[in-house]
Amino acid sequence: KIMLGCDPEFFFKKDGKVLGSEKILPPEGLYSGFYSGSRSRVVIDGVQAELNPVASTCRQVLAAQISGCFRAVEKVLAGGEIGVSFAQAEVVAQGEMDSLTDKSKTFGCKPTKCFIGGKVKPSHVRVDPLKYLTRSAGGHIHLGIPETRNPDVSRALKHPELLVPILDLIVGNT
Numbered sequence: 001k002i003m004l005g006c007d008p009e010f011f012f013k014k015d016g017k018v019l020g021s022e023k024i025l026p027p028e029g030l031y032s033g034f035y036s037g038s039r040s041r042v043v044i045d046g047v048q049a050e051l052n053p054v055a056s057t058c059r060q061v062l063a064a065q066i067s068g069c070f071r072a073v074e075k076v077l078a079g080g081e082i083g084v085s086f087a088q089a090e091v092v093a094q095g096e097m098d099s100l101t102d103k104s105k106t107f108g109c110k111p112t113k114c115f116i117g118g119k120v121k122p123s124h125v126r127v128d129p130l131k132y133l134t135r136s137a138g139g140h141i142h143l144g145i146p147e148t149r150n151p152d153v154s155r156a157l158k159h160p161e162l163l164v165p166i167l168d169l170i171v172g173n174t
Contacts, residue, residue, distance in 0.1 A: 004062050005055030005142030009048040011085040011135070018090045018135075020100040021049040024076060032068035040065045042073055046104055047092055047135045049073070049084075055142060089136045097133055105130050120160055141171065 012019045021044045029043035029052070040053040053065030077083065097105060107129045143157060156163050 001057040003055045003057055003142070003144035004059055005053065005144065006062070006066070006139055007050050007052055007142070008066075008139035009045055009050045009137035011048055011087065011090050011137055012082055013085050013090075014082045018047065018085070018092045018096060019082065020047050020092075020096060020104050021045065022101060022104045024082065025049060030069075030072040030076065032072040033065070040069050042069050044104065046107055046129075047097075047100070048137050050139070055144065085137075087137065089134055092133045092135055094133065102130075118161065141167075 012021055012024045025042060025044050027044070029041040032040045032042070038054040040051070043050050043052055051066060051069040053062060053069055056062045056065070073084065145157065
Protein backbone atom coordinates (compact mmCIF):
# COMPACT_ATOMS: atom_id res chain seq x y z
CA LYS A 1 0.00 0.00 0.00
CA ILE A 2 1.09 3.53 -0.72
CA MET A 3 0.31 6.52 1.49
CA LEU A 4 -1.50 9.26 -0.42
CA GLY A 5 -1.34 12.89 0.58
CA CYS A 6 -1.49 16.35 -0.94
CA ASP A 7 -1.20 20.04 -0.17
CA PRO A 8 -3.47 22.01 -2.53
CA GLU A 9 -3.41 25.80 -2.32
CA PHE A 10 -5.99 28.51 -2.89
CA PHE A 11 -6.51 32.24 -2.40
CA PHE A 12 -8.88 34.27 -0.25
CA LYS A 13 -10.60 37.15 -2.07
CA LYS A 14 -12.82 40.06 -1.10
CA ASP A 15 -14.44 42.36 -3.66
CA GLY A 16 -12.40 40.69 -6.41
CA LYS A 17 -9.06 41.36 -4.69
CA VAL A 18 -6.68 38.84 -3.14
CA LEU A 19 -6.27 38.94 0.64
CA GLY A 20 -3.23 37.49 2.36
CA SER A 21 -4.17 34.27 4.13
CA GLU A 22 -2.57 35.61 7.34
CA LYS A 23 -5.54 38.00 7.59
CA ILE A 24 -8.03 35.12 7.61
CA LEU A 25 -6.31 32.16 9.25
CA PRO A 26 -4.88 31.96 12.77
CA PRO A 27 -1.07 31.52 12.91
CA GLU A 28 -1.42 27.87 13.95
CA GLY A 29 -3.92 27.18 11.16
CA LEU A 30 -7.45 25.79 11.23
CA TYR A 31 -7.76 22.25 12.50
CA SER A 32 -10.20 19.71 11.19
CA GLY A 33 -11.12 16.29 12.63
CA PHE A 34 -8.90 13.44 13.74
CA TYR A 35 -7.74 10.46 11.75
CA SER A 36 -5.20 7.92 12.96
CA GLY A 37 -4.19 10.22 15.81
CA SER A 38 -3.48 13.19 13.51
CA ARG A 39 -5.45 16.29 12.55
CA SER A 40 -5.86 17.81 9.13
CA ARG A 41 -5.49 21.56 8.93
CA VAL A 42 -5.52 24.64 6.72
CA VAL A 43 -2.38 26.76 7.01
CA ILE A 44 -0.86 30.03 5.85
CA ASP A 45 1.51 29.45 2.92
CA GLY A 46 2.74 32.85 1.84
CA VAL A 47 -0.15 34.83 0.39
CA GLN A 48 -2.04 31.60 -0.29
CA ALA A 49 -3.74 29.18 2.06
CA GLU A 50 -2.82 25.51 1.93
CA LEU A 51 -4.69 22.36 2.91
CA ASN A 52 -2.73 19.79 4.90
CA PRO A 53 -5.02 16.76 5.05
CA VAL A 54 -3.83 13.70 6.96
CA ALA A 55 -2.35 11.19 4.51
CA SER A 56 -3.92 7.78 4.10
CA THR A 57 -3.57 4.57 2.13
CA CYS A 58 -7.23 5.05 1.12
CA ARG A 59 -8.18 7.71 -1.44
CA GLN A 60 -11.68 7.99 0.07
CA VAL A 61 -10.26 8.73 3.52
CA LEU A 62 -7.95 11.35 1.98
CA ALA A 63 -10.95 12.89 0.19
CA ALA A 64 -12.84 13.02 3.51
CA GLN A 65 -9.87 14.80 5.12
CA ILE A 66 -9.82 17.37 2.30
CA SER A 67 -13.56 17.86 2.73
CA GLY A 68 -13.06 18.43 6.46
CA CYS A 69 -10.48 21.13 5.71
CA PHE A 70 -12.95 22.92 3.46
CA ARG A 71 -15.66 22.71 6.14
CA ALA A 72 -13.25 24.42 8.56
CA VAL A 73 -12.65 27.19 5.98
CA GLU A 74 -16.39 27.52 5.40
CA LYS A 75 -16.95 28.23 9.10
CA VAL A 76 -14.39 31.06 9.02
CA LEU A 77 -16.01 32.57 5.92
CA ALA A 78 -19.56 32.34 7.29
CA GLY A 79 -20.18 36.10 6.87
CA GLY A 80 -20.13 35.81 3.09
CA GLU A 81 -17.92 38.85 2.37
CA ILE A 82 -14.79 36.77 1.76
CA GLY A 83 -14.61 33.97 -0.78
CA VAL A 84 -12.01 31.65 -2.20
CA SER A 85 -10.30 31.43 -5.57
CA PHE A 86 -8.91 28.25 -7.07
CA ALA A 87 -7.26 30.12 -9.93
CA GLN A 88 -3.81 28.89 -10.89
CA ALA A 89 -2.41 32.37 -10.35
CA GLU A 90 -3.57 35.70 -8.96
CA VAL A 91 -2.03 39.16 -8.89
CA VAL A 92 -1.80 40.67 -5.43
CA ALA A 93 -2.35 44.43 -5.24
CA GLN A 94 0.73 46.37 -4.12
CA GLY A 95 -1.15 47.79 -1.13
CA GLU A 96 -2.15 44.31 0.02
CA MET A 97 1.38 43.01 -0.40
CA ASP A 98 2.77 45.97 1.56
CA SER A 99 0.36 45.20 4.43
CA LEU A 100 1.58 41.60 4.86
CA THR A 101 4.36 40.32 7.08
CA ASP A 102 7.70 39.56 5.46
CA LYS A 103 7.06 35.85 5.94
CA SER A 104 3.85 36.03 3.89
CA LYS A 105 5.54 38.03 1.15
CA THR A 106 8.06 35.29 0.43
CA PHE A 107 7.28 32.20 -1.63
CA GLY A 108 5.97 29.37 0.53
CA CYS A 109 7.62 26.48 -1.28
CA LYS A 110 11.32 25.82 -1.17
CA PRO A 111 13.04 25.02 -4.47
CA THR A 112 12.59 21.37 -5.34
CA LYS A 113 13.90 18.98 -7.96
CA CYS A 114 12.14 18.63 -11.29
CA PHE A 115 12.21 15.76 -13.75
CA ILE A 116 12.70 17.38 -17.14
CA GLY A 117 13.88 15.78 -20.36
CA GLY A 118 14.75 12.51 -18.69
CA LYS A 119 16.94 14.12 -16.02
CA VAL A 120 16.42 15.27 -12.44
CA LYS A 121 17.23 18.97 -12.25
CA PRO A 122 16.95 21.55 -9.46
CA SER A 123 14.26 24.17 -9.94
CA HIS A 124 15.32 27.78 -9.60
CA VAL A 125 13.24 30.77 -8.60
CA ARG A 126 14.23 33.62 -10.88
CA VAL A 127 12.17 36.47 -9.43
CA ASP A 128 12.30 38.46 -6.21
CA PRO A 129 9.21 37.48 -4.18
CA LEU A 130 9.27 40.85 -2.41
CA LYS A 131 8.76 42.66 -5.74
CA TYR A 132 6.89 40.15 -7.91
CA LEU A 133 3.13 40.47 -7.25
CA THR A 134 1.88 37.35 -9.03
CA ARG A 135 1.38 34.28 -6.88
CA SER A 136 0.54 30.79 -8.04
CA ALA A 137 -1.59 28.26 -6.24
CA GLY A 138 -0.74 24.69 -6.96
CA GLY A 139 0.10 21.94 -4.60
CA HIS A 140 1.70 18.56 -4.67
CA ILE A 141 0.68 14.96 -4.58
CA HIS A 142 2.55 13.16 -1.82
CA LEU A 143 3.40 9.48 -2.03
CA GLY A 144 4.89 7.53 0.81
CA ILE A 145 5.45 4.08 2.11
CA PRO A 146 3.68 3.07 5.34
CA GLU A 147 5.47 1.12 8.01
CA THR A 148 4.91 -2.19 6.21
CA ARG A 149 7.43 -1.70 3.42
CA ASN A 150 6.93 -3.13 -0.03
CA PRO A 151 10.28 -3.45 -1.87
CA ASP A 152 8.71 -2.79 -5.30
CA VAL A 153 7.02 0.41 -4.13
CA SER A 154 10.14 1.52 -2.28
CA ARG A 155 12.27 1.03 -5.39
CA ALA A 156 9.80 2.97 -7.58
CA LEU A 157 9.65 5.93 -5.18
CA LYS A 158 13.45 6.14 -5.12
CA HIS A 159 13.69 6.33 -8.92
CA PRO A 160 11.89 9.41 -10.24
CA GLU A 161 13.08 8.68 -13.77
CA LEU A 162 10.80 5.61 -13.71
CA LEU A 163 7.96 6.95 -11.59
CA VAL A 164 7.41 10.46 -12.95
CA PRO A 165 6.52 9.45 -16.54
CA ILE A 166 3.96 6.98 -15.13
CA LEU A 167 2.48 9.65 -12.85
CA ASP A 168 2.38 12.12 -15.74
CA LEU A 169 0.17 9.65 -17.60
CA ILE A 170 -2.04 8.76 -14.64
CA VAL A 171 -2.48 12.25 -13.22
CA GLY A 172 -2.58 13.90 -16.64
CA ASN A 173 -5.24 11.52 -17.92
CA THR A 174 -7.27 11.68 -14.72
